[in-house]
Amino acid sequence: MHRELPNEDELYDLAELFKVFGDSTRIRILFELFDEEMNVGDIADKLNMTQSAISHQLKILKQSKLVGNRREGKQIMYFLADDHVRTIIDQGINHIEE
Amino acid sequence: MHRELPNEDELYDLAELFKVFGDSTRIRILFELFDEEMNVGDIADKLNMTQSAISHQLKILKQSKLVGNRREGKQIMYFLADDHVRTIIDQGINHIEE
DNA sequence: TAAACATATGAGCAGATGTTCATATGTTTA
């Protein structure tokens, strides 16, 4: 495949993106959102972590555009932003499974 | 695509893998190795960093099996271990380019 | 074999990161 060599900014952004995947709490959150959207409290319960910790991580995931959210009454539902998340994680799994 | 939910160890390994991609020095090194293998000194020169810094990072890349190496006289040549590296980086680029 | 060359490695330090705790913000309900 042909590919332009990224410039400094793009390299930095790329590293920043992977850094977001590089934390097991955030990876766990993404896996929870694979099948269905979820609110903050339910994610926290599922991962057995505090609401605050999850909220902080969701903010990072949102900033990287890996998840989106929408308000539903008192709750805020989070969901995967697009299919890149799945593809990137799949490739990661492929690698470690070898 | 069907997928098993990874267990705790696998989730941890997955995060560890992405953590390796989550540093711009290591990303830069991987890009240098995209087209051809290189020795440590040349990589250091190309990235304008010390031999020691590069060597430390190459060790991490090797431990994650993202690169391999072979001795050639006094030098040690490093190369990409497999195509997952390319695929993962490509997906990352796809994401940030949107 | 001694010197030169190439790379690896350990300790130390400064900056980055994830969690907790307290509290603020925003929405619904009584």
Add this chain to the structure above:
DNA sequence: TAAACATATGAACATCTGCTCATATGTTTA
């Protein structure tokens, strides 16, 4: 509108991480 509920946020702290510096290890050459 006050209370209850759900989430967000900032500060503080402990841990982790990447680089530097000094030096060790390994290979070739004179």
